[in-house]
Amino acid sequence: MAAVRHILVAGAGIAGPALAHWLHHHGIAATVVERARELRAGGYAIDVRGAAVDVAERMGVLDGIRAAATEVDRIRFVGRRGRDRAVLSPDALSAPDRAEELPRGDLVRLLVDPTRDHTEYVFGDRVTGLDQGPDGVLATFEHAAPRTFDLVVCADGLHSSTRALALGPEEPLRRFLGGYISIFGVPEELGTPREVALYNTPGRLSGVSRTSRTGGARALLGLSLRMENGIDRAGPDAQKRALRTAFDGHGGHTDRLLAAMDQAPDFYFDSITQIRMDRWSTGRVTVLGDAGYCPSPLSGQGTSLAMVGAYVLAQELGRQDDHICALAAYEARMRPFVRANQDIADSGMAFLAPRTRLGIAARDALVRATPLLSGPGRLSSRIARAAEAIDLDAPARA
Numbered sequence: 001m002a003a004v005r006h007i008l009v010a011g012a013g014i015a016g017p018a019l020a021h022w023l024h025h026h027g028i029a030a031t032v033v034e035r036a037r038e039l040r041a042g043g044y045a046i047d048v049r050g051a052a053v054d055v056a057e058r059m060g061v062l063d064g065i066r067a068a069a070t071e072v073d074r075i076r077f078v079g080r081r082g083r084d085r086a087v088l089s090p091d092a093l094s095a096p097d098r099a100e101e102l103p104r105g106d107l108v109r110l111l112v113d114p115t116r117d118h119t120e121y122v123f124g125d126r127v128t129g130l131d132q133g134p135d136g137v138l139a140t141f142e143h144a145a146p147r148t149f150d151l152v153v154c155a156d157g158l159h160s161s162t163r164a165l166a167l168g169p170e171e172p173l174r175r176f177l178g179g180y181i182s183i184f185g186v187p188e189e190l191g192t193p194r195e196v197a198l199y200n201t202p203g204r205l206s207g208v209s210r211t212s213r214t215g216g217a218r219a220l221l222g223l224s225l226r227m228e229n230g231i232d233r234a235g236p237d238a239q240k241r242a243l244r245t246a247f248d249g250h251g252g253h254t255d256r257l258l259a260a261m262d263q264a265p266d267f268y269f270d271s272i273t274q275i276r277m278d279r280w281s282t283g284r285v286t287v288l289g290d291a292g293y294c295p296s297p298l299s300g301q302g303t304s305l306a307m308v309g310a311y312v313l314a315q316e317l318g319r320q321d322d323h324i325c326a327l328a329a330y331e332a333r334m335r336p337f338v339r340a341n342q343d344i345a346d347s348g349m350a351f352l353a354p355r356t357r358l359g360i361a362a363r364d365a366l367v368r369a370t371p372l373l374s375g376p377g378r379l380s381s382r383i384a385r386a387a388e389a390i391d392l393d394a395p396a397r398a
């Protein structure tokens with residue numbers, strides 16, 4: 001079996017560029033095709049936690065991550081008039097040296113820029129067909145000419161269309177976690193510096209975050225629903241109408257957030273969904289990051305899974321010539337880690353958007369009791385444990 005020398009990676013989010021870095025480290029060339037025409041700075045805040053901090057350090061980007069980190073001093077759960085009902089310190093969510101939060105676009109740039117010298121990036125294009133042969137995969141593109149690669153990695157996110165070409169449609173892979181989420185930029189004056197403020201009525205969450213570095217403030221709207229209603233596929237106009245209806249009479253300063261929604265340059269809306277696949281590869285095509293095992297924003301671990309997955313996949317491809325064995329080892333090492341991190345999300349909606357007034361009061365009481373019960377860094381000891389639950393230096397399988 002010939003060694004894998006040139007890999008096509010779909011998606012220049014977190015997983016794709018991280019993989020390009022580690023493939024180069026192991027002497028394998030990468031071409032990364034990204035649907036967007038250019039990279040965008042800023043965006044919502046994401047976490048690099050646990051083993052992913054070690055991966056970032058080994059990549060040489062940890063200092064850059066720390067320099068770009070958002071600075072939030074407190075997360076406030078407020079009542080209708082904006083008074084505090086419970087306040088959480090971010091230190092209660094992770095041990096400080098094992099987690100960093102930064103804007104998604106800033107992390108993408110930190111990962112892409114150092115790889116540009118050795119990686120071919122193709123922006124504004126996407127894979128439209130994959131034809132596997134015994135010696136390679138013939139990929140066709142919307143714009144570029146067809147080319148053959150030794151392996152194709154689908155790193156194009158939750159709704160990966162490259163995955164659909166080789167591993168089937170998204171529908172049976174989805175696990176709906178009971179809600180929808182929307183995030184968009186709003187004028188700075190709607191938020192308080194270095195603070196996240198969250199307000200609930202049963203089944204609904206509205207909030208604003210304003211950090212020191214992201215510029216402006218961001219609105220967060222969350223909606224708890226038992227059944228999917230397909231609105232995530234309906235387009236932004238229908239989604240904005242649905243949010244206006246759902247949040248009618250919600251109170252707090254939700255009306256001001258909704259009023260700013262139409263001017264937002266970065267309106268985001270999606271269902272809160274995980275991807276769970278029975279198999280991660282077929283022949284010479286495999287999945288990475290959200291495309292293969294999205295844990296949902298509720299876990300706060302999607303970025304870390306993408307970075308660690310990139311490290312492990314490249315490590316296994318660097319260890320053996322037989323890509324089938326390498327892909328099997330990648331899946332075997334990552335699966336328990338992925339599962340532990342996906343499981344974190346199961347109670348997320350009940351915490352963020354409780355469905356009853358009693359549930360909201362119980363959540364607030366729990367947050368108020370946190371310093372007494374567990375002390376800083378341990379509220380989410382389950383998150384911290386899951387985030388560390390992989391050995392980056394595991395020996396090669398015999």
Ligand SMILES: Cc1cc2nc3c(=O)[nH]c(=O)nc-3n(C[C@H](O)[C@H](O)[C@H](O)COP(=O)(O)OP(=O)(O)OC[C@H]3O[C@@H](n4cnc5c(N)ncnc54)[C@H](O)[C@@H]3O)c2cc1C
Pocket residue numbers: 010011012013014015016033034035036044045046047048104125126127155156157158159160161162181183268270288289290291294295296297299300301302303304306
């Ligand atoms: C609202 C929200 C909040 C989140 N909060 C957190 C958090 O607090 N902590 C955390 O760790 N994670 C969080 N996440 C999750 C995190 O953003 C993802 O898990 C992480 O970005 C996964 O990286 P990825 O590279 O696999 O996918 P993505 O970051 O989604 O990147 C996929 C890339 O592929 C591109 N693409 C899409 N389709 C194609 C195509 N057909 N061809 C080529 N390119 C394509 C996209 O443009 C994108 O650049 C959040 C996610 C959302 C949506």
